[in-house]
Amino acid sequence: MTNFPKPVRAGGPNYDAAIIGGGPAGASCAVWLARLGFSPVLLEGRDVLGGLCRVNPFLDEWNASLPGMTGAQVADNLALSLRRAGVPVYLSCTVKHVEAADGGFALTGSGLAEPLWASHLVLATGVRARPLAPGMDGVPSGDAAAAAGRWTEGVLTGPGEHVVAQDFRGKRVAVLGGGDNAFENALYALEKGAASVRLYARNVRAQQQFVSKLPGDCVTLGPYSVDARARTVDGRDYDLIMVFYGWEPCVDFADALGLQRSAQGFIATDMRTAQTGCPGVYAIGEVAQRQHPCVVTALADGVAAAKAIQARIEARAR
Numbered sequence: 466m467t468n469f470p471k472p473v474r475a476g477g478p479n480y481d482a483a484i485i486g487g488g489p490a491g492a493s494c495a496v497w498l499a500r501l502g503f504s505p506v507l508l509e510g511r512d513v514l515g516g517l518c519r520v521n522p523f524l525d526e527w528n529a530s531l532p533g534m535t536g537a538q539v540a541d542n543l544a545l546s547l548r549r550a551g552v553p554v555y556l557s558c559t560v561k562h563v564e565a566a567d568g569g570f571a572l573t574g575s576g577l578a579e580p581l582w583a584s585h586l587v588l589a590t591g592v593r594a595r596p597l598a599p600g601m602d603g604v605p606s607g608d609a610a611a612a613a614g615r616w617t618e619g620v621l622t623g624p625g626e627h628v629v630a631q632d633f634r635g636k637r638v639a640v641l642g643g644g645d646n647a648f649e650n651a652l653y654a655l656e657k658g659a660a661s662v663r664l665y666a667r668n669v670r671a672q673q674q675f676v677s678k679l680p681g682d683c684v685t686l687g688p689y690s691v692d693a694r695a696r697t698v699d700g701r702d703y704d705l706i707m708v709f710y711g712w713e714p715c716v717d718f719a720d721a722l723g724l725q726r727s728a729q730g731f732i733a734t735d736m737r738t739a740q741t742g743c744p745g746v747y748a749i750g751e752v753a754q755r756q757h758p759c760v761v762t763a764l765a766d767g768v769a770a771a772k773a774i775q776a777r778i779e780a781r782a783r
C-alpha cells in the first residue's frame with residue numbers, strides 16, 4: 466500500500482506539495498493534487514492512515530453520504546483512495562521541524578533519513594485531546610508526567626477507542642469537563658455498568674440533549690481539585706478519571722514559519738483557499754479550526770487547498 470520514495474534534492478524541491486497529516490483533510494488534499502497531475506507526498510506520524518476517524522469505532526452519523534459506516538471504515542476508505550491515486554506515503558513519520566528553504570520548504574522528522582523538500586506545504590495535523598496539565602485543577606506544577614500528557618493507569622484523556630476498550634463494570638468514575646464529550650462519555654460509562662459516575666464541570670457548555678440525560682445528582686458544578694496519581698477528585702476516591710478538556714492543535718513543529726495563530730493556537734487561514742499568511746503554506750481541517758470540525762469539512766478543506774496550490778503553480782509557470 467505504501468511507497469517509500471527516496472528524497473533526493475536535485476537543484477530544487479522534490480515534490481509539489483508535502484502534506485503533513487494523514488487524516489481526512491490531508492488525505493483529501495493529497496488525492497486531489499495527485500488527480501490534478503501534481504506530485505504530492507504525505508507524511509503521517511502514526512503507523513496507520515485515517516487520523517481521528519481511526520479512533521472512532523462508532524457509526525459516522527454526521528456524514529450524509531456514508532450511512533451505516535463506522536469511523537474506522539471511513540479511515541480505511543481514505544487509505545484506499547490514497548493508494549488508488551498513487552500518493553507516496555510515509556507512515557510512522559512524525560514531522561519535527563519545517564522551515565522555508567530555497568523557494569520551498571524543508572521538512573525533518575522521525576523516519577526521514579534526510580530532509581525532504583517541497584514547493585508547497587500543507588499542514589493537516591489536526592488536534593489532540595488537551596490533557597490535565599501542571600498548575601491545572603490542583604495538579605502540582607513541575608509534574609513531568611502531566612507536562613508530557615502522560616499519567617499512571619486509571620486516567621483517560623479524550624474520547625475514542627481507549628474509552629471503548631475500558632471495562633467500566635463496577636467502577637467509580639470521575640469525568641472532568643463540561644462539554645459534549647464529557648457528558649456523552651459520562652453517559653457511556655453509566656450505560657456500560659459503572660458503579661457510579663460523577664461529572665465535575667466549572668461550567669456546562671454541552672448540548673441539552675446530553676445534559677438532560679445525566680441525573681443531576683451526578684454533576685458537581687464549580688471549581689474542584691484533582692490528584693491524578695492518588696486518583697482522587699475533591700478528596701473522593703475513583704477507579705477511573707476521564708479528562709475531557711477539549712482539543713489543542715498539533716502545530717509546534719511549524720513554529721519556525723511564524724504563522725498567525727488564534728488565542729487557542731489554531732492556524733489563521735483564508736477561508737476560501739486555506740492559505741496561511743506564509744505564501745505556499747496551507748492549513749486544513751481541525752488544525753485551522755473550521756466551523757464545525759468533522760470529516761466532511763476536513764475533506765472540503767483538502768480540496769480547497771489542492772485547487773489553490775494548482776492555481777499558484779500554474780500562475781508561477783506563466
Ligand SMILES: Cc1cc2nc3c(=O)[nH]c(=O)nc-3n(C[C@H](O)[C@H](O)[C@H](O)COP(=O)(O)OP(=O)(O)OC[C@H]3O[C@@H](n4cnc5c(N)ncnc54)[C@H](O)[C@@H]3O)c2cc1C
Binds near residue numbers: 525759
Ligand atoms: C471519538 C471521535 C468521534 C468522531 N466522530 C465523528 C463522526 O462520526 N463524524 C465526523 O464527521 N467526524 C467525527 N469526528 C471528528 C473527525 O474525526 C475530525 O473532525 C476529523 O478527523 C479531522 O480531520 P483532520 O484531517 O483535520 O485531522 P485528524 O483526523 O486529527 O488527522 C490529523 C493527522 O495528523 C497526524 N499528525 C499530527 N501531528 C503530526 C506530525 N507532526 N507529523 C506527522 N503527522 C502528524 C495525526 O497522527 C493524524 O493522523 C470524531 C472525532 C472523535 C475523536
